[in-house]
Amino acid sequence: MLPVRMKFVQLLCMKPGKLETLFQIPFCQKQFPFMCLATSTCLHSKKKKVNSYELVDQEKYNNLVSSVTSYKTGAQTPETIFEEDNWLYGPPKQQKRPVKAETKAPKHWVPLINPNKKIPLLNNDSNFPMKIPLQENKTKMPSVTHILQQTISPQQAIYLERWKQKMILELGKDGFAEYTKNLFLQGHLFHAALESVFLSEEMVTKEQREDVTVSGYLSSVERVLKDISEVRALESAVHHEGLQYLGLVDCVAKYRGQLCVIDWKTSEKPKPSLKNTFDNPLQVAAYIGAINHDANYDFQVSCGLIVVAYKDGSPAHQHFMAPELCSEYWNKWLLRLEEYMDRNPPKLSSAEIKGVIEAFPTEGAQVPLHLAVTLDVTVEHPLQAKAFATQLAAMHHSIVTGAGGELRNGRGRALEP
DNA sequence: GGATCCTTCTTCTTCTTC
Known part of the structure; x- marks a missing residue:
């Protein structure tokens, strides 16, 4: 009082x-x-x-x-x-809620679904799933997991480091190395077993069936597998032609009738909600975007599925990502990709310089390359494109992630999609 | 044959009062 x-x-x-x-x-x-x-x-x-x-x-x-x-x-x-x-x-004012951190929008937005992709009327009905090897992508592009690892939030990085130090205290350095090696091995074995399931009518190889761990994971996903049909790709390389990143997609198949990018995960801890899977939804969205912008695939995907399998055979958690949710994570992925590109601007190779010269032949010419954008380089005349390209290469400046660019009034700029 | 690549996993929140 x-x-x-x-x-x-x-x-x-x-x-x-x-x-x-x-x-x-x-x-x-x-x-x-x-x-x-x-x-x-x-x-x-x-x-x-x-x-x-x-x-x-x-x-x-x-x-x-x-x-x-x-x-x-x-x-x-x-x-x-x-x-x-x-x-x-005076009368009590409504407590202002802390303003939510503005949802950032990517600087150069690219749609998840490729509007230019032509889907053949007659679907290639070969029942065999695609498996494109990685080596076909000769150019040096960063991978999805690498980009995600490099742009992890400071908060997450702290939690991870804290966990790591705790584990090292418990197990010792060698013990920890052994532990992670085992975790990775389990993941690999599980993936291999799934591939066998999808590729052959007979379930799994003898060794896989006998492996207690793998059989646990397999029985964990048993019910999910009943909802999977028409497997279109397995462990197949994807790359986004415009955004210049690549990845290896686990599985593309229909889940309850909808074509999905499916990511199979093993986990020690239960992950009952999508939020428990950390960056996995971004990974899935990145793969979906890559498939849709990869000429190797004559189809498009708009849904995702993350399946978390458990060693003890308890039912796997399945997180279906409807198209709207995928778009949401696609935007988050674009932001991470931008962050990565900002920190690691790609340097131009001589082949790429040549590409720039060829791509800027005349005023207003479209640049169908990833090499467009906020070029602070000015050229007096289109004929100076060569000088422009050289200067650009020297600066290896702000190469963008956009879908394309153009040269107008002697200035390169990004094209709004 | 060796080297490299991608991926395989790991994290998670607070506070008060009755």
């Missing part, structure tokens, strides 16, 4: 103009002992309507202060305090 009164007095000091109003309203009559009123009548002289702070009788004012602060009767109730506060500070 006392602090409220103190504040009240403070306010009186700060806003002398309020004194007038204070003693006119009925509430204070209820609240303050007679002595206060007496004092107030002195202060509140109609002749001196100016009522500036200097005019306050300091001695009497001190009395007011002491009378107020020593006011100890139990007359205050929560209601009167509320009333008082309300008068002093």
Whole structure:
């Protein structure tokens, strides 16, 4: 109670103009002992309507202060305090919610679904899933997992490091290395077993069946497998032609009738919600975008599925990602990719310089390359494209992730999709 | 034959009061 009164007095000091109003309203009559009123009548002289702070009788004012602060009767109730506060500070303002960190938008947005991809009317009905080896992508492009690892949030990095140090304390350095090696091995074996399941009618090889761990994971996904059909790709390399990244997709198949990029995961801990899978949804979205922009695949995918399998055979958690959710994660992926590209701008090879020269032959020419964009390089005339390219190469500047660019008025810029 | 690549996993939140 006392602090409220103190504040009240403070306010009186700060806003002398309020004194007038204070003693006119009925509430204070209820609240303050007679002595206060007496004092107030002195202060509140109609002749001196100016009522500036200097005019306050300091001695009497001190009395007011002491009378107020020593006011100890139990007359205050929560209601009167509320009333008082309300008068002093005005009606309570709605507590402003902390503004959510603005959802960042990627600088150069590229759609997840490729509007230019022609899907053959007659679907290639070979029942054999595609498996494109990695080596076909000769150019040096960063991979999805590498980009995600390099752009992990500081918070996540701290948790991971803390966990790692704890494990090393428990197991020792060698023990920890053995532990991670084992985890990776389990993942590999599980993937291999799944591939056998999808490729051959007969379930799995003898060794795989006999492997206790793998059989646990397999029985964990047994029910999911019943919902999988029309496997279109297995452990197949994908690369995004515009955005210049690559990856190895686990599986593309229909899950309950919808074509999905499927990521099979093994986990020690249960992961009942999609949020428990950390960056996995971004990985899936990145693969979907890559498939849709990879000429090797004559189909497009708009859904994703993350299956988390458990060693003890308990039912796997399946997280289906509908198209809207995939788009959401696609945007998050684009941001991570941009962050990575900003930190590791690709250097131009001589072949790429040649590509730039060829791509900028005339004014307004389209540049169907990943090498477009915020080029702070100016050329006087299109014929100077060569000089421009050389300068560009020298700077190996802001190569963008956009779908393309153009040269207009001697300046390269990104094309809005 | 060796080297390299991609991937395989690992993390997770607070506070008060009744």
